[in-house]
Amino acid sequence: MRTSFGERLLDLAVSGFLWGFRILIVLVVVLGTFLTIRAGKYTGEQWIDFVVFGISQGSIYALIALGYTMVYGILRMINFAHGEIFMSGAFGGYFIATWLTVSGFMDKYPALGFVIAILSGMLVSTLIALLVERIAYRPLRGAPRLVPLISAIGASFFLQYTFRGFFGPGVYAYPSITALDGEWMFFGVGVLKVQIIVAIAAFVMMGILYSIVMFTKIGKAMRAVSEDKDVAALMGIDVNRIIVSTFALGAAMAGAAGVLYALTYRQINFFTGFTPGIKAFTAAVLGGIGNIPGAMVGGLVLGIVESVGPALFLDSLGIPRPYQLKDAIAYIMLVMILLFRPSGILGERVSKKA
Amino acid sequence: MTKRLFAILSVLVLASMLIAACGSKAPAAATYTCTDALGCVTIGPSDPVHIAYWGVLSGADSSLGEDSKRGVEIAIDDMGGKFQNHSILLTTEDALCTPEGGATAATKLATDTSIVGLIGSSCSDETVGGIATLTKAGLTTISPSNTRPVLTSPDRGPDYAGYLRTAHSDAFQGKAVAEFAYNYLKVTKAATLHDGSTYAQALQQVFADEFKKLGGTIVAQEAVAKDATDMKPVLTTIAAAGPEFLYYPVFVAVGGFVTAQVRDVAGLENVKLAGSDGIFTADLLKAGGPNTKGMYLSSPDFSAFTGDYAGFIAKHKAKYGGSTLSTFHAHAYDATNILFAALTKVAVVEADGTIYVPRQALRDAIYATKDFKGITGNLTCSQYGDCGAPVIAVYEIMNSDPASWNPSDATNPNPKKIWP
Numbered sequence: 001m002r003t004s005f006g007e008r009l010l011d012l013a014v015s016g017f018l019w020g021f022r023i024l025i026v027l028v029v030v031l032g033t034f035l036t037i038r039a040g041k042y043t044g045e046q047w048i049d050f051v052v053f054g055i056s057q058g059s060i061y062a063l064i065a066l067g068y069t070m071v072y073g074i075l076r077m078i079n080f081a082h083g084e085i086f087m088s089g090a091f092g093g094y095f096i097a098t099w100l101t102v103s104g105f106m107d108k109y110p111a112l113g114f115v116i117a118i119l120s121g122m123l124v125s126t127l128i129a130l131l132v133e134r135i136a137y138r139p140l141r142g143a144p145r146l147v148p149l150i151s152a153i154g155a156s157f158f159l160q161y162t163f164r165g166f167f168g169p170g171v172y173a174y175p176s177i178t179a180l181d182g183e184w185m186f187f188g189v190g191v192l193k194v195q196i197i198v199a200i201a202a203f204v205m206m207g208i209l210y211s212i213v214m215f216t217k218i219g220k221a222m223r224a225v226s227e228d229k230d231v232a233a234l235m236g237i238d239v240n241r242i243i244v245s246t247f248a249l250g251a252a253m254a255g256a257a258g259v260l261y262a263l264t265y266r267q268i269n270f271f272t273g274f275t276p277g278i279k280a281f282t283a284a285v286l287g288g289i290g291n292i293p294g295a296m297v298g299g300l301v302l303g304i305v306e307s308v309g310p311a312l313f314l315d316s317l318g319i320p321r322p323y324q325l326k327d328a329i330a331y332i333m334l335v336m337i338l339l340f341r342p343s344g345i346l347g348e349r350v351s352k353k354a
Numbered sequence: 355m356t357k358r359l360f361a362i363l364s365v366l367v368l369a370s371m372l373i374a375a376c377g378s379k380a381p382a383a384a385t386y387t388c389t390d391a392l393g394c395v396t397i398g399p400s401d402p403v404h405i406a407y408w409g410v411l412s413g414a415d416s417s418l419g420e421d422s423k424r425g426v427e428i429a430i431d432d433m434g435g436k437f438q439n440h441s442i443l444l445t446t447e448d449a450l451c452t453p454e455g456g457a458t459a460a461t462k463l464a465t466d467t468s469i470v471g472l473i474g475s476s477c478s479d480e481t482v483g484g485i486a487t488l489t490k491a492g493l494t495t496i497s498p499s500n501t502r503p504v505l506t507s508p509d510r511g512p513d514y515a516g517y518l519r520t521a522h523s524d525a526f527q528g529k530a531v532a533e534f535a536y537n538y539l540k541v542t543k544a545a546t547l548h549d550g551s552t553y554a555q556a557l558q559q560v561f562a563d564e565f566k567k568l569g570g571t572i573v574a575q576e577a578v579a580k581d582a583t584d585m586k587p588v589l590t591t592i593a594a595a596g597p598e599f600l601y602y603p604v605f606v607a608v609g610g611f612v613t614a615q616v617r618d619v620a621g622l623e624n625v626k627l628a629g630s631d632g633i634f635t636a637d638l639l640k641a642g643g644p645n646t647k648g649m650y651l652s653s654p655d656f657s658a659f660t661g662d663y664a665g666f667i668a669k670h671k672a673k674y675g676g677s678t679l680s681t682f683h684a685h686a687y688d689a690t691n692i693l694f695a696a697l698t699k700v701a702v703v704e705a706d707g708t709i710y711v712p713r714q715a716l717r718d719a720i721y722a723t724k725d726f727k728g729i730t731g732n733l734t735c736s737q738y739g740d741c742g743a744p745v746i747a748v749y750e751i752m753n754s755d756p757a758s759w760n761p762s763d764a765t766n767p768n769p770k771k772i773w774p
Contacts, residue, residue, distance in 0.1 A: 042594050049620065053586045169412040171610060171641045192618050265583050266614045267641045269414065275581050307587045315591065321577035323588040324550055 018339060025336055032313025039316050048189050050308045056195040056264060058303020059202030063257035064280030065287065065295035066209060067250030073226040073290040074246050077145065080152040081136070082254060083277015084159035085129045089255025090262040090272055091163065092124025093117045094172055097259070101175035110179030118201065118259045125255025126248045128159070133247045138240075156277075163270040171269045174262045198260045205256050206296050209249060213292060222246055226290070282334050288344025297345055306330050386702050390712030392492035395470050399707035402443035404468045405693065408459045408484070408495070409476030410451040414607040417635040418451075419476040421679035422498045425686025426473050428669050429694075437694060438703055449475050451551075451605065453483030460484025464491035470711050471495070471693045471720075473686060477605070477632075478502035478553040481517065489516035492713040494720055496693060496741070497521060498686035501631065502556045506740040518720060518735055520685040520692070520728070522654060522744030524553070527603075527630060528560025530746035531652045534773050535599050536568040538748075539626060545574040545597035547588065549608040557603040557630060573597050578608060585615045593621030603630035603652075610641025617645050626650070628748075634681040634769075636759035639751070647754040651769055653681045654730065655747035656762060661688075661729030667762050677760040685742070688728035692741065696720040748773040 036042075042050075064086050071079045097117040100106040106113040136155040140148045180197060183190035213219040224232040225242045233239050261276065262268050279302065287298025309329040314322035337345060388394035397403055407426050409419035423446060430442050445466075449459040456475055463469060464487050472488065472495035475481050481500050488495055489512075497505075497519040504510060506523060535541050544565055548554035555577070562572045573595035576588050589612070592600065600622070602612055609629055616622050628650040629638070639646050656663060666684060696719035702710040723741060726733040731743025749761065749769035758768045 042590075045620065046590050046594060049590050050587055053584060053590075057584050164412075169414075169416050170637060171414055171606070173610075173614075173640045173643050176643060190620065265611060266643055267610050271413070275583070307584070311587065311591050321575070323582070323591070324577045324579055326582065326587075327579060 022336065022339060025332065028317065029313045032315075032317045035316035036312055041315070042311065045189050047308075048191075050311060051304060052191050052195050054304030054307030055300065056198045056303075057307060058283075058300040059199045059206075060257050060261050060264070060299075061276065061280045061283045061303050062296045062299025063202050063205060063253045063260070064276060065284040065299045066206070066253045066292065068281050068284040069287070069289055069292060069295040070213075070222075070246050070250045072284070073292075074222065074229075074243060075137075075141075075148075077137075077148050078152065078281070079137075079247075079250075080149065080277075080281075081132055081155040081159060082250070083273035083275075083280070084156050084163075085125050085132070085251045085273070086254040086258045086261070086276060086280075087163065087268070087270065087273030088128045088159065089121035089125035089251075089258030090268045091167065091172075091258075092255065093121030093259035093262060094174060094268060096120040097177075097263075098175050101177065106175070106177055107179075110177060114177070114179075114197075114201075117263075118256050121259035122252040122255035125251040125258065129247050129251030129254075130244065132159075133244060138243075160270055160273070167270060169270065171267045174266045174268065176266065177263070180263065194264055198264050201256070201260055205253060209253060210292060212249065218242070218245055279330065282330060286334055286337055286344055288346045291344065291346050294344055294346035301345070302330055302333070305333055386704060386710050388710060388712060390714045392713035392717070394713065395468065395711040397440060397468075397470075397709040397711070401468070402441045403437045403697075403709070404443045404445065404466075404470060405690075406445045406447060406463050406466070406469050406472045406474075408447040408449050408456075408463060408472060408474035409480065409499075410455075411446060411448040413450060414610070414637065414641070415451045415477070415605050415632075417606070417637050417679040418499060418632070418682070419448075421635075421681070421683050422473070422476060422686035424670065424674060424679070425498060425683035426690045428666065428673065428683075429687045429690035431669070431673070433694065437697065438701065438709060439707065440709065445469075447474075449477070449480040449484065451477040451479060453479045456480030456483030456485075457487065458484075460487040464488055464493065469493060470697065471716065473498065473689050473693065475500060476682075477551065478505060478556075479551050481505060482552055485517050486513040489513050492516075494518070494713075494717040496689040496720065498689045499631070499680075499682035500553075501527060502552050503560065504556065506736070506738045508738055510738060514739065516717060518739035518741055520689045520730065520733065520741050521682060522742045522746065523740060524557040524560055524630075526744040527652055527746050528557050529564045531601060531603075531628060531630065531748065532561050532564035532568060532570075534650070534652070534748045535601070535626075535628070536565060536570050538773050539599065541599040541626065542570045543573050543597050544570055544599040544601060545576070545592045545595060546572065547575075547592065547600065547602040547604070547612065548577045549580045549582075549604040550577055551580060551605065553632060554602075554604045558601060561601055561603070580605070580608065582608065583611055585612045586619055589616055589619040589622060593619050596621065597625055599626045599628065601628045603632060605632045606635065606637045606641055609633040609638055613638070613642030613645045613649065628652070631681050634749070634761075635679055636677070636756040639754050639756040639759060642754075644754045646751050649751045650772075651749050651751065652746055653749060653761075654685070655745040655771065656684075657771060658731075658745035658747070659684060659729055660731050660743075661727065663729050663762075666729055678762065681761075684729040688726075688730050688733060689741075691728065692720060692723050692726055692733065692735075695726065696723065747771050 067082045100113045136151045180194040221237045283298035283302045284295045287294030310322035411419045447459040449455040478500045494516040501524045503523045503525045546558035548558045574592045630652045634651050634653045699719045700715040723735040733741045735741040750772045752768045
């Protein structure tokens with residue numbers, strides 16, 4: 001452990017810089033928040049709106065993040081094609097939802113129609129994810145880590161441009177479901193129906209997923225494989241089958257997220273999956289990659305900070321056009337979390353092997 | 355093994371170079387010597403006259419680029435597809451509506467020495483990214499749809515020597531929208547939103563300045579990233595400022611999201627919405643949904659065109675069917691004709707059919723365009739490359755069904771001109 005004077009000086013400079021950075025960010029946030037609240041530009045209702053927008057966006061991030069985190073937990077690999085799986089779910093739901101709306105079914109049985117649209121999105125996503133796993137990942141299972149990562153990026157481009165080839169470069173407007181229009185009143189505050197339904201649906205999906213992982217036999221097997229693949233195989237677990245079902249579960253969540261996303265923002269195109277994919281990956285890292293509740297928390301936190309952040313602590317600091325910095329806020333928060341808690345908000349149970 | 359392969363390869367390369375060299379040298383018995391400062395394009399007796407179009411041909415804004423491309427194609431058809439008995443070859447390069455895309459497309463086009471001149475780009479961002487490369491390569495481009503004011507201003511810099519446009523400058527468009535809002539709609543409190551593109555940023559600023567000059571107040575000027583999807587937070591911030599009029603001269607992606615979400619935000623239920631030529635397309639109706647009904651869009655005034663616009667529309671209908679996609683097809687048609695008119699003046703045609711095009715002379719000839727009878731007006735290019743005849747109108751969207759989009763319909767236009 002011989003360290004020269006120069007090295008120690010460098011260490012000191014680096015940690016000094018990091019501390020300075022932390023303090024600066026905290027100062028900006030505290031000062032900005034204080035000034036904004038003092039200025040009183042927004043009403044209480046508007047603050048509630050910001051949070052609600054954040055929750056509905058965040059629950060979608062959370063659903064996508066689950067797929068990243070589950071696959072990482074089992075294979076120690078980032079599935080960069082996951083954003084495209086999400087997009088394919090949105091497309092799958094689009095054709096069914098349009099058909100249901102045009103035929104009048106959606107107006108008659110809105111709840112059933114909604115569930116059918118989500119299920120079809122999940123189905124399409126799952127099928128595509130299984131194909132990707134079989135073609136692009138499984139043959140590379142034994143290869144060094146970088147190899148499946150590159151393959152995943154390739155799969156991502158392939159899916160994007162396949163969809164472009166089939167459905168063209170233009171946008172598709174999601175049918176607006178009359179049952180989802182309008183607001184519900186809570187204690188005198190109007191909240192958009194679609195936001196509430198999207199958030200509820202997302203939480204239900206996450207609940208289902210969590211129970212599968214925690215309380216079923218296959219979930220137990222998943223946890224075992226993520227702990228140690230080789231030992232799990234020795235215990236008689238079919239590792240391949242478990243990996244496939246992990247991909248399927250993650251993709252089903254992404255498919256549901258795709259339909260929910262499209263119902264909220266009402267337009268999709270072949271490139272729709274890219275930004276939410278990156279954001280959800282951020283959310284997964286934020287919550288602690290490999291950790292399922294972490295992905296949920298990370299998604300929600302990211303969504304809320306993105307929505308509330310610009311108005312809360314950038315607006316009053318005299319920063320012009322704060323909403324252009326929305327992404328910067330998200331990623332700076334990621335850096336901050338990683339500085340303070342390198343393993344993410346809920347931390348990962350790092351296996352000894354990794 | 356690899357060594358032998360390398361040897362074989364190098365022999366092959368050498369041989370092909372030799373063959374290529376002999377092939378091109380043998381038949382040329384040149385009598386013309388090129389003295390042009392930027393060099394000449396030589397078009398062999400059986401070679402086509404090669405022009406290129408660069409603009410946005412994919413993504414949410416592909417209609418903007420595709421629309422202009424059709425204008426170029428119709429102009430070529432009108433020349434019978436031929437120039438001096440050479441067929442005309444049109445290649446296209448997608449510039450993605452971004453500075454990076456523009457730079458890539460320009461680099462690719464600049465390496466092709468057979469290109470005589472260019473039409474493009476679609477988005478001002480593309481020009482900002484690519485024009486230096488094109489100018490340095492001795493090429494000249496005429497844009498049918500860039501509207502950012504600075505592109506043809508006196509302080510635009512030497513990189514823009516090879517750049518002209520037939521589109522209006524947003525100095526006119528922003529002013530027109532401000533007058534429309536203040537004098538016609540009688541609103542006094544306006545807010546703007548842009549997507550960070552050079553086009554939107556500059557245009558909303560012109561509008562804001564002009565609106566203030568007229569006596570109105572700008573209550574908020576916000577911006578989002580070009581790939582943003584959740585507009586409700588930024589719209590809530592705008593709502594807190596209480597505008598009566600929201601102007602977002604952006605592109606289709608952001609324009610669609612804003613229009614689809616704006617009515618969901620408390621305080622913006624009745625705000626008047628307006629956009630500009632960047633979203634003057636049926637794609638906005640697709641992306642924005644039912645909320646687009648009643649929205650105002652500024653655009654070149656089709657009814658003020660002095661040329662045979664009806665004839666152009668008839669040709670367009672016969673060739674492509676359906677309505678025009680966006681708003682700059684006639685400008686592209688005019689740009690193409692200006693290019694070929696200049697080419698006719700400077701091209702040197704040999705007896706065997708070989709054509710020489712001196713690049714600097716061609717550029718000068720385009721700048722010298724005077725009182726050119728185009729569809730969009732009688733065009734005269736300024737020394738800074740402004741060739742447009744700007745007359746701006748404001749249109750109102752009458753029906754949110756994309757299939758009903760037809761601004762040139764005689765009886766039932768959608769969108770419909772309402773001002774001036």
